[in-house]
Structures are given as C-alpha cells and as structure tokens.
Amino acid sequence: MNRIYVDNAATTKIEDRVFEAMLPYLKEEYGNASSIYSLGKNAKSAIEKARVQVAKVLNCDTNEIIFTGSGTEANNMVLNCVKKGHIITSKIEHPAILETCKHLEKQGVKVTYINVDEDGTVDFDELKNSIREDTTLISIMFANNEIGTIQPIKEIGEFAKKHNILFHTDAVQAVGNIDIDVKKLNIDLLTLSAHKFNGPKGVGALYIKKGTKLTPFIHGGHQENNKRAGTENVAGIVGLGASIELAYKDISAHNKHLLSLRDYYFEQIKKRIPHIKINGHLKNRLPGNANISFRFIEGEGILLGLDQKGVCASSGSACTSGSLDPSHVLLAIGLSHELAHGSLRVTFGKYNTKEEVDYVVNELEMIIKNLRNMSPLYEKFLEEEK
Numbered sequence: 001m002n003r004i005y006v007d008n009a010a011t012t013k014i015e016d017r018v019f020e021a022m023l024p025y026l027k028e029e030y031g032n033a034s035s036i037y038s039l040g041k042n043a044k045s046a047i048e049k050a051r052v053q054v055a056k057v058l059n060c061d062t063n064e065i066i067f068t069g070s071g072t073e074a075n076n077m078v079l080n081c082v083k084k085g086h087i088i089t090s091k092i093e094h095p096a097i098l099e100t101c102k103h104l105e106k107q108g109v110k111v112t113y114i115n116v117d118e119d120g121t122v123d124f125d126e127l128k129n130s131i132r133e134d135t136t137l138i139s140i141m142f143a144n145n146e147i148g149t150i151q152p153i154k155e156i157g158e159f160a161k162k163h164n165i166l167f168h169t170d171a172v173q174a175v176g177n178i179d180i181d182v183k184k185l186n187i188d189l190l191t192l193s194a195h196k197f198n199g200p201k202g203v204g205a206l207y208i209k210k211g212t213k214l215t216p217f218i219h220g221g222h223q224e225n226n227k228r229a230g231t232e233n234v235a236g237i238v239g240l241g242a243s244i245e246l247a248y249k250d251i252s253a254h255n256k257h258l259l260s261l262r263d264y265y266f267e268q269i270k271k272r273i274p275h276i277k278i279n280g281h282l283k284n285r286l287p288g289n290a291n292i293s294f295r296f297i298e299g300e301g302i303l304l305g306l307d308q309k310g311v312c313a314s315s316g317s318a319c320t321s322g323s324l325d326p327s328h329v330l331l332a333i334g335l336s337h338e339l340a341h342g343s344l345r346v347t348f349g350k351y352n353t354k355e356e357v358d359y360v361v362n363e364l365e366m367i368i369k370n371l372r373n374m375s376p377l378y379e380k381f382l383e384e385e386k
C-alpha cells in the first residue's frame with residue numbers, strides 16, 4: 001500500500017538536496033565550529049552560510065539571526081527573556097507559547113489572552129484595549145497550525161511599534177509557505193522551524209531585530225553571539241539554510257500548487273460529503289491547510305480509517321493528538337464540542353498530487369458514511385429530520 005502523507009503542518013519530508021547538503025557535516029566535516037583549526041573553521045563557515053540563507057528570505061541582517069534547537073525553544077527564549085510586566089498573546093497560540101505563558105504567570109508575569117472571531121482572526125480592538133503601562137511584549141502567531149488562519153501581522157506590528165512594545169510572531173507555520181519581510185511587517189522577533197519546510201527536525205531560528213535586548217535563556221558557552229549557548233548542530237543548521245533557500249526559490253509556484261490542491265479538495269468534499277463545516281478563514285489562510293469538521297462523528301475514527309488506507313492526516317495539532325480533549329483552537333473559534341471532535345486537518349505539501357487528493361476524498365467518503373451509519377448522533381438527527 002502506498003503511503004499518502006497529507007500532514008505537512010505536523011512535519012514534512014526532508015528534501016533530497018537538503019539531505020545531501022547535510023551529509024558531509026555528519027561525516028567528514030565533523031569539526032566543532034568554535035575550534036580554530038580548519039575543520040572547525042569549515043563548520044563555522046557552513047553555519048554562517050546558513051545564516052545568510054535565512055537572512056535573505058526574511059530581509060534582515062545575518063547578525064539578527066540565531067539558531068536554536070527548535071521552534072519551541074525559540075518561543076521559550078523570547079518569553080523567558082522578556083519575563084516581566086505584562087504580555088499579550090492570543091487564545092489560539094501553539095502550546096509552545098501558551099504553556100510557557102502559563103508557567104510565567106506562576107512567576108508573577110501578567111498575561112492577557114486575546115479572543116479570536118469565528119474565522120480565527122485575533123480581535124484587534126481587544127488587543128489594542130489590552131495594552132497597559134507595563135506591557136512588554138505582544139506575541140501573536142503568524143498563521144495557525146490547526147486552522148491555517150493568517151493574522152493581521154503588519155497592523156499588529158505597526159501598533160506595537162507605535163506604542164514601543166516588542167512584537168514577536170511565531171511564524172513556524174508561515175515560513176516556507178508565504179513571503180515574509182520582517183522590516184515591512186514591523187516584526188521585532190520571529191520564530192521559525194526547519195522541519196516545516198522540508199528541512200530537518202530539531203533545528204529552528206529566531207530573528208532578533210538589531211537593538212532588541214534579550215538576555216540568554218540557555219547559559220554556557222559563547223555560541224550564537226552569546227545569545228544561545230551549546231555546541232551548534234552544524235548539519236541541522238546547514239539543512240535549515242538549504243531548505244529555506246529551496247523553499248523560497250519559487251515560492252509563488254509552491255503557493256499555487258498548494259492552493260490548487262486545497263481548493264480541489266474543498267470542492268470535492270463539499271460536493272460529495274454532506275453535513276460539514278470548513279474551519280478557519282476562507283481567504284486569509286495558509287495555502288495548504290484544509291480543516292473540516294464532519295458532523296456526528298469523531299475525528300479519531302476518521303484518522304484510524306484513513307491510516308488503514310495508508311493516509312496520514314491529523315485530527316488537530318500534532319502535539320495535542322493522543323489527548324481526548326477537544327482542540328483549544330476549535331473551541332476558541334466557537335465550535336461545539338461535537339464539531340470540534342469531528343474535525344480533520346489535511347495539510348498539503350510540495351510532494352502531494354491531484355491523484356492523491358482524489359484517493360483521499362474517495363476513502364473519506366466511504367469512511368464517513370460507515371462511521372455515520374454507526375453513530376447514535378446521526379441516527380437521532382435522521383429521526384428528527386423525519
């Protein structure tokens with residue numbers, strides 16, 4: 001059975017060219033980037049090349065980029081380094097932000113969690129009204145990992161700048177899928193992660209605008225301009241650099257490819273499966289994201305059925321699957337528990353094809369029919385319809 005991977009928001013398959021670029025740094029070029037002999041210098045210059053590749057994409061200087069061990073680490077670094085006064089964030093952030101905020105609250109930091117509307121867009125008026133004398137940071141994700149909604153980042157950035165408040169965006173889902181210019185968008189801090197754009201897992205980066213004071217989060221050696229101690233993951237960083245460069249070589253074609261698959265998927269599902277709800281903003285959304293609630297059934301049941309047919313998808317965020325609680329994002333956009341439980345996230349990537357969409361839709365149609373035939377909720381619905 002062929003595997004069909006439509007869970008690209010969870011992670012992506014590594015690109016062959018990225019893998020090839022990394023290999024020497026796992027084998028013969030094993031030097032420590034802090035060593036002064038040539039083997040060390042080779043590692044150092046490979047890291048610096050990756051920094052140039054990232055800086056070019058984000059339109060910033062190379063000394064504004066530091067490499068981290070993940071997107072989660074970069075988010076933790078931002079919040080832990082600020083760690084004073086009042087922080088504004090949203091209710092639909094990734095756990096890497098929300099759980100860190102909860103942890104900081106226990107240490108006396110005040111946090112305001114902004115609501116979102118039914119499309120998942122942050123309530124900008126509420127955000128504006130939430131600032132206080134002691135507000136130190138606004139952290140709003142660029143695009144949501146579950147429903148794909150893209151936030152009004154430019155407007156939030158302008159607002160934060162006007163009020164002299166630091167603005168951080170968790171752009172883990174956006175980088176690799178859409179154009180991002182940190183200067184035009186007034187971003188002070190931005191998180192990204194290589195495994196979301198066909199790079200390796202376990203390596204991320206943080207953009208820190210020149211002049212932004214962040215005390216180290218991980219203490220130790222002098223790596224990464226004294227901002228992130230620890231011997232660098234050279235192969236991972238090389239992979240991040242190569243993958244971001246490849247992702248942006250033809251970002252508009254990539255965008256178009258994902259959009260055509262996503263729109264075709266929506267069209268087919270709407271045509272063939274009744275009682276559904278598309279979650280997230282219809283226009284301001286990541287091109288590859290399709291999150292749909294299927295009424296009367298559980299997302300887990302759909303996932304198991306799809307898995308038996310070789311299809312990898314998700315019923316919510318990768319980090320929350322395995323838990324039976326409904327997704328905090330779907331509840332925040334106002335879904336009932338029933339609709340939240342019946343959600344299926346399909347996220348397309350560069351390797352997906354139209355034939356794969358056809359296969360997934362065909363299988364879904366059957367799986368959903370079967371699950372509904374066994375569903376007491378569906379039976380009740382049919383009774384009431386009579």
Ligand code: PLP
Pocket residue numbers: 009010070071072073094096141143144145170171172173193194202203204318
């Ligand atoms: N932020 C968002 C929006 C994400 O989707 C993820 C991963 O799913 C993360 C942060 C965490 O990134 P990483 O997997 O690199 O720790």
